[in-house]
Amino acid sequence: MKVRITKPAQRRLSQIDDYYKKKGNRSHFAKLKQEISRKSALLSQNPELGQEEDYLKELGQGHRYIIVAKLYKLIYLVSAPFITDIFDTRQNPDDMRP
Numbered sequence: 001m002k003v004r005i006t007k008p009a010q011r012r013l014s015q016i017d018d019y020y021k022k023k024g025n026r027s028h029f030a031k032l033k034q035e036i037s038r039k040s041a042l043l044s045q046n047p048e049l050g051q052e053e054d055y056l057k058e059l060g061q062g063h064r065y066i067i068v069a070k071l072y073k074l075i076y077l078v079s080a081p082f083i084t085d086i087f088d089t090r091q092n093p094d095d096m097r098p
Contacts, residue, residue, distance in 0.1 A: 003040045003081045012086045032069045047078045
């Protein structure tokens with residue numbers, strides 16, 4: 001099973017890319033993308049690898065997350081193999097909700 005990334009998650013990744021471009025640290029973003037790819041491969045083999053996301057439980061869709069590069073949560077759905085968000089853990093958790 002291949003894990004796909006949703007449009008909102010792609011936009012978030014683009015925002016992260018823009019941030020690192022401004023900071024002049026493109027190599028960090030390249031490492032982040034590699035780790036996202038590696039973690040996605042793990043999820044395709046074991047979709048229940050991550051913990052349930054407490055801030056999204058109220059949606060009742062079974063969102064889970066795994067930590068990527070110490071600062072980001074890769075939020076995904078087990079029922080459909082989709083990465084729904086790449087959330088910067090330095091933000092307010094309420095910003096995670098749709």
